[in-house]
Structure formats: structure tokens, C-alpha cells
Amino acid sequence: MPPSPSAAGLLYFLNTIQSLKITKRTGWVNHNVPNPESIADHMHRMSVMALVVGDTGLNRDKCVKMALVHDIGEAIVGDITPHDGVSDTDKHACELAAYQHFRTLLGDTPEAKEMHDLWLEYDAGETAEAKLVKDLDKLEMIVQALEYERAYCISLEQFLTSTRAKFRHPTVREWAEELDRERTRFWAESKPQDVSSSS
Template identity: 45%
Template sequence: MALVENKNILEFLGLVGRLKHVKRTGWVICDIDNCESIAGHMYRMGLMTFLLTDENDPFKLDRFRCLQIALVHDLAESIVGDITPHCGVSPEEKHRREDEAMKTIAELTGLAGDRMYELFQEYENQSSPEAKFAKDLDRYDMILQAYEYEKRDNAPKKLEEFFKATYGKFNHPFIQDLAKELYKQREEFEKKAVLNGNV
């Protein structure tokens, strides 16, 4: 097998580097100032995989695989951008574009790219317990970020749509417990805002 050329690796790293600067579309649409990048979202998802332990993970997930899926699940966005339901693109077309982008990325990096494409497909198809956990992380990081923006901007309930879109969709008990704690803190924040006349 031919060695992957360094110029291709640099092209790959350049694509990945874009994700450090591309803002997530959902926050842009909601007029959130200084909103997170796609890479920032993937980074925190990745770190959350380290929080799995023998005690809080009855499914005994492969933590390294969870980390890998978290790090590649949005890689295609380096080429196609962050497509949301508000963008007027059908789910089928979104999948087609992202699949093509991942194939392009895979071609640049040989065996490593084949591995990334396989993990991306696993996530897209939700075909493993690890992929399902990564989906939980994706949704949880989104509502955690929404709550952080509500607190930062002193705007309780401003991003309620993100909570409604994910409510009842968490499957892993560890993430379910984290979501309960987040809901509790958010409710307390809203009550204080009402008392202070901020709502």
C-alpha cells in the first residue's frame, strides 16, 4: 500500500482546522454572541467520554471508541458546514453531502481515513451502543451550552427550543442523571430571574 503523502495529511489537517473557527449554526440563528465553534463542541463531547466509569456505565461501553466517535462525528462539517433543520436541506440531502465529504476526508488519510469514515457511518446509523452514547453526548452538550448562554446573557428560557427538542431522548443512565441535574439548575436560575424581575 502506498504511503499517505504528507501534502495530503496537511490538507486534511487544514480541513480539520476550519472546525476551530466555524460557528455552530443553531447559535448563529439564535443571535448568540461569541458562540462556540464546531471543534469546541466536539472537544467537550470528547472529554465527557472520560467521565464514564465502571460504576456509572452499566453497558460497559468501549470508552476509547466513544471518544473516537465524538471526535469524528462532525468532521464532514469542515467541508459542508453545519447544516441544521433550519437550513432548508432535507435529511437525505444532508446525509448525502456529509457522506461525500467524509469520503473526501478519508481519501486524504489512507487507513486512518477509512477508520474515521467507519466511525462516522457507525454514528450516522446509530449502529452500536457507543454511537448511541455519542448521540447522547451530542444532545447533552447542546443543552448544556444553551443553559450556559442563558446564564451568561441573563436570558432565562431564551433557548427553550433546544431543551424541548431533546427532552426524553437521553438513553444512557449517566447522561440521564446529568440532564436531571441540568434541568434542576436551570429551573433554579429561572426562579431567581423571576424574583429579580428579569423575566
């Protein structure tokens, strides 16, 4: 029988990742978005996206799991954005240390190894599953951006601009194109207030 994590280690792990439920996503905080989503909010909807993407050529279960754990290291390191002055190398090292800490808490279990390996695969971004989940990461962000624009009549253009022409999976690209059309229709009837100017 494979080993199981100790009760104490498992509870400490669960207590640690609780911060994902209360830590607000940095990009929205930096743009003064009222009541911004948490890291866990983002991860949950990404997982649902992976569940419904409908690509029979991919391992859907792996995609869902990868979406579930891709940001779990942020429970320790926080939500580091490209604008925070942290190099990709340093960010990778911090997140890798977080996942290694989780493996220590959970013990030498297949589940701990799977979580660690899924993050490594996602971070490398070379497999078809990792490429899809990276697309979903960007798509979930712009879906959320449009929802904030609609709710607060604020412009979050830079989030949309940062993802344009970067989607590789055809279904996700189609979703992004439809979102762009919806956003165009929304702003044709609204007057934006660029929140970046009030930061």
C-alpha cells in the same frame, strides 16, 4: 507495515479541518448568541464527556474517537441544522462525500478507514456506542445552552425542549435531569429575554 498518508495529503486534510475551529455553530448564530462556540469547541467537550461517562459496558475508546470525528465532515459541508431545509437523505449524502474526500486525502490507511467507519456507525445510530455519543451530542448542546442563558440572561428554551425525554443512556439522562434542575433554579432568580424574538 500499513501505509501512511503522504505529507501533502495530511497537511491538506489538517488545513481543511481547520475550519472547524472558526466556524460558529449555526443554532447559536441563528439565535443571536454573542461570541458563539465553534464546531470544534462542541466536538472537544463531547469527547471529554465520552471519556468520563464511566460505562464499563461500552468501548470507551471508541466513544471518545467517535465524538472526535462525528462532526468532522462539517469542515466541508458546514453545520446543517434541522431548520435549514436540508433533508436527512441529502445531509447524509453531503457528509458521506466529505468523509470519502478525507479518505482520498489521507490515502488507504487504517486511520482513514477508522474515521470513515466511526462516522458511518455514528450516523446509523444502532450500536451502544453510537447511541451514547448521540446522547452526548444532545447533552453538550443543552449544557452550552444553559451556559449562554446564565451568561447573557437570554432564554434558549427551544434547545432544551428539543431534547426532553430523548436521552437513552441512564448516566446521560441523570446528567440532563440535574441540568434541568439547575436551570429551573437559575430562572427562578432571573428574568429571561427570549432571543428568538429578536432574530
